[in-house]
Amino acid sequence: MPFSPADTVRRDVVPCSGGQHGDRSPREGRSITAGDDMGRPRTFAQLNLPDAPGEELEAELRPRTLAEFVGQLRVVENLRIAVKAAALRGEPLDHVLFSGLPGLGKTTLGGLLAHESGARLHATSGPALSRPADLAGLLTGLERGDLLFIDEIHRLPVAVEEYLYGAMEDFVIDVPIEQGLGARSVRLPLQPFTLVGATTREGRLTGAFRGRFGIREKLEPYPVLELVRIVARTAAILRTGLDPDACELVAVRSRGTPRVANRILRRLRDLAQVRARDSIDVEIANEGLFRLGIDEFGLEETDRRILGLLHRADGGALGVKTIAAGIGETEETIEEVYEPHLLRLELLRKTSRGRELTSQGRRWCLDHAEPESKAREAG
Numbered sequence: 380m381p382f383s384p385a386d387t388v389r390r391d392v393v394p395c396s397g398g399q400h401g402d403r404s405p406r407e408g409r410s411i412t413a414g415d416d417m418g419r420p421r422t423f424a425q426l427n428l429p430d431a432p433g434e435e436l437e438a439e440l441r442p443r444t445l446a447e448f449v450g451q452l453r454v455v456e457n458l459r460i461a462v463k464a465a466a467l468r469g470e471p472l473d474h475v476l477f478s479g480l481p482g483l484g485k486t487t488l489g490g491l492l493a494h495e496s497g498a499r500l501h502a503t504s505g506p507a508l509s510r511p512a513d514l515a516g517l518l519t520g521l522e523r524g525d526l527l528f529i530d531e532i533h534r535l536p537v538a539v540e541e542y543l544y545g546a547m548e549d550f551v552i553d554v555p556i557e558q559g560l561g562a563r564s565v566r567l568p569l570q571p572f573t574l575v576g577a578t579t580r581e582g583r584l585t586g587a588f589r590g591r592f593g594i595r596e597k598l599e600p601y602p603v604l605e606l607v608r609i610v611a612r613t614a615a616i617l618r619t620g621l622d623p624d625a626c627e628l629v630a631v632r633s634r635g636t637p638r639v640a641n642r643i644l645r646r647l648r649d650l651a652q653v654r655a656r657d658s659i660d661v662e663i664a665n666e667g668l669f670r671l672g673i674d675e676f677g678l679e680e681t682d683r684r685i686l687g688l689l690h691r692a693d694g695g696a697l698g699v700k701t702i703a704a705g706i707g708e709t710e711e712t713i714e715e716v717y718e719p720h721l722l723r724l725e726l727l728r729k730t731s732r733g734r735e736l737t738s739q740g741r742r743w744c745l746d747h748a749e750p751e752s753k754a755r756e757a758g
């Protein structure tokens with residue numbers, strides 16, 4: 380479903396610069412300013428902001444307060460302290476950078492920071508800000524204490540990133556007023572604001588940019604017990620009955636990622652519904668996971684194809700480009716979505732020559748190989 384701000388938000392939520400939504404993917408195009416009629420902030424959940432096609436429900440599932448946010452205790456505690464200290468000093472919160480794999484809660488925390496600090500929330504993404512002018516329009520519209528959330532901040536063009544430096548450090552921007560030989564610019568003061576960046580690739584940010592964030596927090600994959608709480612919470616929001624054993628099964632197979640857990644649960648809910656079951660039990664969960672091609676380690680079809688490709692390389696290493704071409708995914712997707720889980724399971728390792736199977740990975744491939752290739756391996 381294409382993202383249309385008019386469909387989902389009230390008149391007080393207006394698009395930021397970054398412009399037309401129709402020609403971009405929902406994630407790239409989302410660029411909104413939030414605040415209700417009283418000027419109070421809204422969270423992403425209240426905005427009902429969809430993240431990607433087919434994920435409209437995601438916004439509804441987002442925790443609305445920090446207390447509802449499950450896990451990441453160290454990060455949450457650090458944020459509470461920072462928000463409280465800034466409030467005591469009467470200053471805007473320092474700039475914040477969230478890093479971590481997709482679906483771990485970076486966007487959610489961005490919204491919650493605005494909520495906790497009583498700040499108005501403006502959200503956009505790196506790809507939506509293609510020129511410094513896009514950013515200038517956005518920055519000059521900010522009021523004191525506002526929170527500007529930039530998703531996929533590693534995808535900001537260098538010129539835009541450098542333009543942000545002065546805004547972050549001294550709350551000023553230089554706006555060009557004449558082009559060509561007599562080019563001139565005027566320096567405009569900005570209201571003190573908080574930039575919250577989210578990135579899946581912290582390593583792609585320059586040291587100069589990273590250094591300008593006073594608060595940097597990395598989100599880690601969730602342990603099963605926390606995912607159990609997240610899945611149970613989602614089931615309650617969706618008003619779906621869920622047996623404890625089925626809940627644990629979903630948690631175990633969710634690759635440590637709340638977004639994956641929620642996606643699996645929604646598909647199991649579909650299955651329970653068409654089977655006319657009152658709740659999701661272990662039988663429905665097992666059937667649903669089988670239908671989704673998700674195995675006991677949380678591996679999906681693409682993971683298996685990656686392992687198969689490496690196995691056919693006869694113990695040799697393959698570059699990520701070769702793997703991407705071999706299975707028809709982008710390098711970025713391999714590196715952000717699939718590889719981290721395979722690394723965590725120690726089925727794959729990174730070497731200077733590329734990616735290769737570990738001995739566990741080879742064993743996994745042998746155990747899951749077709750009978751004829753097993754025979755070939757055996758000699």
Ligand code: ADP
Binds near residue numbers: 451
């Ligand atoms: P990211 O921005 O890191 O890709 P999101 O913040 O969009 O991840 O989170 C994806 C989904 O996972 C959200 O809809 C939210 O419902 C859920 N989620 C993430 N972290 C948590 C958490 N700690 N507790 C409960 N739900 C969470």
